[in-house]
Amino acid sequence: MSPKTLYDKIWDAHVAHESEDGTCLLYIDRHLVHEVTSPQAFEGLRMAGRKVRAPEKTIAVPDHNVPTTLERLEGIIENEEGRIQVEALDKNAKEFGLHYYAMNDVRQGIVHIVGPEQGWTLPGMTVVCGDSHTATHGAFGALAHGIGTSEVEHVLATQTLIQKKSKNMKVEITGKLNPGVTAKDITMAVIGETGTAGGTGYVIEYCGEAIRDLSMEGRMTVCNMAIEGGARAGLIAPDETTYEYVKGRPHAPKGAEWEAAETWWKTLYTDEGAAWDKVVTLKGEEIEPVVTWGTSPEDVLPISAKVPAPSDFEGGKVDAAARALDYMGLEPGTPLNEIKIDAVFVGSCTNGRIEDFREVAKILEGKKVADGVRMMIVPGSGLVRAQAEEEGLSAIFEAAGAEWRLPGCSMCLAMNPDQLAEHERCASTSNRNFEGRQGYKGRTHLVSPGMAAAAAITGHLTDVRELM
Amino acid sequence: MEKFEKVSGIAAPMPLVNIDTDMIIPKVFLKTIKRSGLGVNLFDEMRFERDGSEKPDFVLNQTQYRDASIIVAGDNFGCGSSREHAPWALADFGIKVIVSTSFADIFFNNCFKNGILPIVLPQDQVEVIMKDAEKGSNARIEVDLESQSLTTSDGTSFAFEVDEFKKHCLMNGLDDIGLTMEKASSIDTFEAKSSGERPWV
Numbered sequence: 012m013s014p015k016t017l018y019d020k021i022w023d024a025h026v027a028h029e030s031e032d033g034t035c036l037l038y039i040d041r042h043l044v045h046e047v048t049s050p051q052a053f054e055g056l057r058m059a060g061r062k063v064r065a066p067e068k069t070i071a072v073p074d075h076n077v078p079t080t081l082e083r084l085e086g087i088i089e090n091e092e093g094r095i096q097v098e099a100l101d102k103n104a105k106e107f108g109l110h111y112y113a114m115n116d117v118r119q120g121i122v123h124i125v126g127p128e129q130g131w132t133l134p135g136m137t138v139v140c141g142d143s144h145t146a147t148h149g150a151f152g153a154l155a156h157g158i159g160t161s162e163v164e165h166v167l168a169t170q171t172l173i174q175k176k177s178k179n180m181k182v183e184i185t186g187k188l189n190p191g192v193t194a195k196d197i198t199m200a201v202i203g204e205t206g207t208a209g210g211t212g213y214v215i216e217y218c219g220e221a222i223r224d225l226s227m228e229g230r231m232t233v234c235n236m237a238i239e240g241g242a243r244a245g246l247i248a249p250d251e252t253t254y255e256y257v258k259g260r261p262h263a264p265k266g267a268e269w270e271a272a273e274t275w276w277k278t279l280y281t282d283e284g285a286a287w288d289k290v291v292t293l294k295g296e297e298i299e300p301v302v303t304w305g306t307s308p309e310d311v312l313p314i315s316a317k318v319p320a321p322s323d324f325e326g327g328k329v330d331a332a333a334r335a336l337d338y339m340g341l342e343p344g345t346p347l348n349e350i351k352i353d354a355v356f357v358g359s360c361t362n363g364r365i366e367d368f369r370e371v372a373k374i375l376e377g378k379k380v381a382d383g384v385r386m387m388i389v390p391g392s393g394l395v396r397a398q399a400e401e402e403g404l405s406a407i408f409e410a411a412g413a414e415w416r417l418p419g420c421s422m423c424l425a426m427n428p429d430q431l432a433e434h435e436r437c438a439s440t441s442n443r444n445f446e447g448r449q450g451y452k453g454r455t456h457l458v459s460p461g462m463a464a465a466a467a468i469t470g471h472l473t474d475v476r477e478l479m
Numbered sequence: 480m481e482k483f484e485k486v487s488g489i490a491a492p493m494p495l496v497n498i499d500t501d502m503i504i505p506k507v508f509l510k511t512i513k514r515s516g517l518g519v520n521l522f523d524e525m526r527f528e529r530d531g532s533e534k535p536d537f538v539l540n541q542t543q544y545r546d547a548s549i550i551v552a553g554d555n556f557g558c559g560s561s562r563e564h565a566p567w568a569l570a571d572f573g574i575k576v577i578v579s580t581s582f583a584d585i586f587f588n589n590c591f592k593n594g595i596l597p598i599v600l601p602q603d604q605v606e607v608i609m610k611d612a613e614k615g616s617n618a619r620i621e622v623d624l625e626s627q628s629l630t631t632s633d634g635t636s637f638a639f640e641v642d643e644f645k646k647h648c649l650m651n652g653l654d655d656i657g658l659t660m661e662k663a664s665s666i667d668t669f670e671a672k673s674s675g676e677r678p679w680v
Contacts, residue, residue, distance in 0.1 A: 027669035028662050034644045036662060038669050040680045048562065050512035061656070064666075068680075076510070092510035099512055136680065143561040143585060157585050159563035160514075161592035161655070169659045171666055175642065207497055208555040208581050241558065243584050264679035272679045307497045307558075327496035327553045334495065424560075426506045445501040445559060447524050 014282035016179045017248050018214045021154040021279070025137045027171055036171040040136040041153075043122045044071040044109065044163065046100040047426070048141030052164035053103040064170040066108040070131055073097045074121045075426045077114050079389050079416035084115060093427065107167075120392025120418040123147040123360035127231065128392055130260025134249035134276040139166055144360045144442065146237040150230035151257070152249035152279050154214070157238060177243045178288035180213035181281075184221035186295040191476040193300075193370070194229035195362060195440070195459035197221065198236040200298045203311030205291055210242030213289060216281060217247050221295035227256040228364045235361045236442050239308040248280045300475055302347055303444045303457040305335035310444070314462070314474045318345045338446055339454050340434065348472050350456070354437040355386040355413075355467040356449070357460055359423035362440035363391025365398050367460040372404040374464035374478055375411040381470030386413035387429060389421040413467065425449045438466035480594050482652040486575045486622045488548030490612035491538045496553035500586060503557065503565040517564055518571030539572075543615035549622070551605065551612045552579040556597075557586025566593040576622050578629070580605050591645045592655070596624060598639045607635065624650055 015023070028036040042065075049071070056063070063069055076093035077083060088094035097114060104111035112119045118129065123144055126132045138148045138155035141163040148155035158172065166172055182201055202209075215237050222233065230247045237245025254273060257263045264272045299313035310332075312319070320343035321333040336343065341350070357363075357371055371388065380386045388408050390396035396418055399405050405415045422429040423441035431437055431453025440463050444455040456472060465473040508520045526537045533540045539547060550556075550569075556579040557565060566589045569577070577590070578598045590597045600608070611618050611631040618632035624646060630636045648655065659666075673680065 024673075028665040030644070032643045034642075036659060036665065038666070038673065047509050051514050051563075054512070059656070090510070096510060096512060133679070135677075141561055141563075143559065145561075157561035159561055159566075159585060159589035159592060161563060161589065165656050165659065168656050169663075169666060170670075171659060173644070173655060173659065207558050208583075211555070211581055211584060238585075241555070241583060268679045272677070275677065307499075309497075327494060330494070331496045331553075424506050426509065443499075443501070443559060445499045447505055448501050451505075451524065451529070 014285040016281045016285045017152060017216050017246055017279055018154065018179055019285070021135055021137065022176055024135065033175055035174050035176070037137060037174045039139050039166050039170055039172060040068060041126070041131055041138040042069045042166050043126055043138065043140035043145065044069060045075055045122045045140070045142060046073040046096040047075045048160050049103065049163055050096060050099045051160050052167055053107065055164045056167055061168045063107040063109065063167045068170065069167070070110045070126065071100055071104045072112040072119055072122050072125050073100050073114050075420045075424065077419040078427050079419050079421050079429055081417065083417055086115065090428070117393040117397065120395065121360045121363060121420055123235070124363055124391035124395065127151065128260070128394060130257060130263035133257060133263065133272070134253060135279050139172065143238045144235055146245050147231050147235040147360055149234035149237065149245040150227060150247050151253055152246060152276070154244055154246065156244040177214045178212055179286070180210060180215045180242065180289040181287045182215050182217050183219040183290070183292045184217065184295050185219045185292065186221060187224065188221050188295045188298060191300055191461065191479055192298050193459045193461065194225050194232040196298050196301050198233045199301045199303070199308070199311045199457060200293060201291065202236065202240045202308050203301065204293065205240050207239060207307055207309045208241045210237065210240040213242050215240070215242045215245045217245060222247060223250070226366060227252055228366045231364070232361055236308065239442060249276050300459060300462055302462065302472055304339065304341060304347060305332065306338055306444055306446050307331070307335070308442070308444060308457065310335060312347060314347055314472065316347055318343050318347060320344070348474060350472045351436070351470060352438050352456070352466050352472065353384060353435045354431060355384060355463050356422040356437055356439040356441060357463050358389030358391065358421050359441040360391065361442045362460050363389065363395065365395050367440065368399045368404050370460040371464040372407045374461055374475065375413070375468070376407050378411055378468050380412040380467045384467055384470050386467045387416060387422060388413050389416045390418045392418050422449050438463045438472060480652040480654065483575070483594055483596060483624055483649040485624070486548055487619050488575070489544060489546055489616050490549035490551050490608070490618070490620045491544040491547035492609050492612040493538060493550055493552045494609060497555045497558055498552055499559035500557060500562050500565040501559055504562065504568040509562060509564050514567050515571060517568035518573070521568040521572045546573070548573050549576040549578065549620055550574055551609045552577060554580045556582050558583040561585045563589045563592070566590050566595050570595055578605060578608055591649055594649065596622065596649060598629060600637055600639055604637050607631065
């Protein structure tokens with residue numbers, strides 16, 4: 012048998028039907044659902060008189076619209092349209108018999124944090140969700156990607172997706188990371204290298220010593236942004252770190268099933284000699300803490316650099332850079348670490364897990380958020396929130412003058428009231444710095460949690476290593 | 480879904496690279512529970528001031544491009560979120576074809592589910608079509624899906640690739656789910672086999 016990549020193996024294990032032209036029906040093991048991209052899909056099922064084929068493999072949780080302030084504990088969502096979407100999910104989950112974590116369930120949170128936390132996401136699975144950051148689950152060696160609402164309806168009805176296979180891309184991070192450099196810096200540095208279309212048509216497997224050394228949470232951060240590099244999915248082969256994370260979670264296999272599962276999971280790696288269609292290699296020790304300066308996730312530079320000029324680019328990127336600099340209100344040549352900020356956001360499916368909050372607390376402890384800066388810290392789930400409170404992290408945040416909130420997507424995409432005002436500038440641990448992403452005319456600089464905390468203290472973008 | 484055959488229409492030039500789904504349809508319009516009616520908010524922040532007045536410089540606000548049914552775009556059109564609201568808004572506005580050097584994966588798939596044909600062509604050919612689009616309403620571009628060709632207003636033709644299955648569905652306005660349900664026995668067989676092999680799933 013010819014050597015296979017990890018992606019080849021998971022793909023082959025899920026093809027339910029293959030047509031002559033190579034179009035496949037890929038069987039889906041886990042379907043995650045949230046309130047924004049699903050109402051039209053459920054409506055479509057109802058209109059056609061169809062059922063959900065595998066409700067036991069379908070998990071729903073509201074996250075995009077939910078308020079993160081305390082009034083939500085009384086069930087209040089002031090925005091009417093947002094409330095209607097959350098209510099529609101409540102109703103659909105009940106009507107179709109899905110696993111459901113309601114807004115005020117302590118297990119509620121961002122769908123990509125809840126899935127792994129509850130043990131729904133396991134190695135070797137196919138996982139989809141009507142959300143591009145489904146790539147997150149690839150950290151477990153699961154083939155996970157975002158789909159549109161028509162495909163959500165297709166999966167609900169048939170538990171399959173119509174797919175053609177993508178190409179294989181290897182992203183290797185060799186060596187060790189320097190102190191202060193995190194999984195977020197890795198994934199952003201990769202996009203800086205490949206561009207936002209560099210992964211288009213590929214499934215990425217991240218490998219190398221620096222990836223192996225990451226915790227599961229760090230691996231989730233890396234895979235989360237595979238989509239920002241254009242890839243269909245990002246994968247990391249499962250290993251002891253993975254098994255240790257999964258074991259004992261509510262929906263993880265137990266007893267003899269665990270033994271059987273682990274035996275299969277141990278076959279999930281890329282064989283020696285497997286063919287890659289594209290290879291990118293970065294040296295871990297050369298990665299610095301990075302920050303975005305523009306309005307595309309590929310606009311990445313080390314914090315020690317200066318704001319570039321449009322003339323530093325070629326082709327269509329010249330105009331795009333000029334537009335981005337105008338939007339961001341930045342002058343070429345300005346040192347990045349002199350850019351003053353108004354707001355800091357810590358949270359999202361990229362960086363809303365307990366280790367992220369520990370990093371922030373380490374930097375913030377005994378310090379104050381700079382005058383004129385507001386800092387919003389939003390846990391990725393109710394369980395993350397509870398743990399952060401138990402560990403005393405939230406007390407550190409509040410003593411520093413930051414707001415500690417209830418879980419949800421929050422200011423990552425600002426569908427709820429958590430938004431930037433016009434021209435407000437934010438150091439954000441989220442994943443997209445698009446125009447208007449965090450609020451109309453808001454300005455986003457993507458950073459790691461430690462970098463966000465450092466910026467909160469100094470009031471400007473800062474190299475976190477200066478505060479360590 | 481309506482059948483897609485030939486499109487003959489005005490093409491709006493949008494040379495900006497990395498036009499993302501937040502630009503195509505900002506999140507404030509994702510709170511709907513319907514698929515229809517999003518065309519008025521297409522490219523909302525690029526197209527309108529906050530008070531709702533039009534930004535005169537934006538291409539779709541210019542007289543000659545108001546009825547455009549084709550967009551010629553810079554690289555990596557549709558990057559970002561999986562929101563199908565983006566193709567819903569484009570389709571509702573009347574866009575039937577988008578030409579670029581590359582599209583983001585999820586957006587590309589979403590287009591076909593909504594009667595929109597995304598056409599990928601090499602840089603030099605997109606530049607020729609972009610120039611033609613810049614001529615405004617006198618330049619009608621023709622797209623024939625059956626023969627997989629795009630013809631500019633001066634008669635220059637370019638052949639494009641399209642996946643056979645996607646072409647078939649688009650041309651016949653077919654519902655994917657119905658087609659897949661015809662293969663239900665394959666899914667049943669797969670499910671039975673895999674639940675034996677991987678009972679923990």
